[in-house]
Amino acid sequence: MNQLKLKVKGTVFDLQRFSLHDGPGIRTIVFLKGCPLSCRWCSNPESQPKNLQLMYMSKNCMDCKQCLKVCPTGAIDFHLSSRINHSKCNQCGKCVEVCYCNALNMAGAIQTVEEVVAELEKDTIHYRRSGGGITLSGGEPLAQPEFTEELLKACKVKGWHTAIETTAYASEDALKSVLPWVDLVLLDIKHMDSHKHQAYIGQTNEIILKNCKTIAAAGLQVIVRIPIIPNFNDSIGDVEAIAAFARSLGVVEEIHILPYHRLGQSKYEYLGHEYQMKGVESPKKDHMMSLKKAIEVCGLSCKIGGIS
Ligand code: SF4
Ligand code: SF4
Ligand code: SF4
Structure with missing residues (x-):
């Protein structure tokens, strides 16, 4: 194995312990920032840009104006309902430090591989007892290929099972550098029609379908x-x-179908963005069951939701 590069830095926006849905056993999920896609329904809009982002929760704000006093760039603007002029914000975090009401939060933190592994180590006993491990998600883990590669490598050295959840929208080089350190790929495929893919996701699907074969x-x-x-x-x-496409890959035995939900809607408001799925309801249980049956008829097993 190549030498570990534990000082490589990446941008992480969340770490979720005790997940039972993103690979076998009990898992810790590391969410990385940066995604080349822009799905209208994205429940983690803060995951899309690679850089840190300030989020403002108006319901927590007491109008104390401490943030206004410390901001060095004039990015806090009380005339805006979103309170932050993002084009002026340099993500210095000074306003977050003085906001005791938790109305301002920074999405993302720059961390080394070593720092993330130290967090993951706290759950080692659960990985061992449950046959679990770690899952890298996002955003798109392949959008930070060096950090993802080095983090996975460090996890493999520890003997942990590794999984990535990926859109497969990445360069072939990124993919090939990461795959040797992965045990399980949770591969998101959203549509086979490239025009529809572009209209709802912002990119066509050719790169994705090619990378699925790799x-x-x-x-x-x-x-x-x-x-x-x-x-x-x-x-x-x-x-x-x-x-049918999944089956043609020759290695896929199982498909998970995940019903749309609106859990991320409030985050759009915190970022000052418009939510494009207003009024769209989650699919009904009966309909999900009929989709499951259709996939099973194609010769693959199917679950509604993730692994459990
Ligand atoms: S410091 Fe926090 S609570 Fe005070 S005005 Fe700014 S956002 Fe609101
Ligand atoms: S993060 Fe820094 S620049 Fe951005 S609004 Fe807060 S204090 Fe101003
Ligand atoms: S691929 Fe995932 S993280 Fe990226 S925009 Fe779509 S839903 Fe969000």
Whole structure:
């Protein structure tokens, strides 16, 4: 194994312990910032840009104006409902330090591989007892390829099971540098129609479909995940097309279908962005069951939700 580079830095926006849905056993999920896609339904909009981002929660604000006093760039603007002029903000964090009401928070922190591994080590006993491990998610882990590679490598040295949740929208070099350190790929495929993909996600799907074949050729365990989004990919034909492609890869035995939810809606407000899915309801249980059956008819097993 190459020498570990524990000082490599990455931008992490969350770490979630005791997950039972993102790989086998009990897992810790590390969420990395940066995603080349911009899905309208994204429940983690703070994950999309690679840089840190200030979030403002108006419901917590007591109008004390301490943030205004310490901001060195004039980015705090009480005339804006979103309170922050993001074009002026340099993410120095001074306003967060003085905001005792928790109305201002910084999404993301720059951490070394060593610092993240030290956090993950606290859960080692759970990985060992449950057959679990770590899962890198995002954002898109392949958007920070060096950090992802070095973090996975360090986890493998510890003997932990490793998984990545990926959109497969990445350079071939990034993919090839990361795959040797991965045990399980949770592969998000959202639509087989490239035009529709671009309209709802901001990019066509050719790179994704090509990279799916590279992932399959690596001989890893691959589980395909489909977020089920009303009026985008929630027809039987939509999921059958993805299932047929998944089956053609030769290594996929299981598909997870994840019903659209609105849990991330408030984050759009905190970032001063518009939520484009207003009024869209989650798919009904009966409909999810019929999509599951359609995938099973294609010869693959299917679960609604993640691993459990
Ligand atoms: S410091 Fe926090 S609570 Fe005070 S005005 Fe600024 S955002 Fe509101
Ligand atoms: S992070 Fe720094 S620059 Fe941005 S609003 Fe807060 S104090 Fe101003
Ligand atoms: S791929 Fe995931 S993280 Fe990226 S925009 Fe879509 S939902 Fe958000």
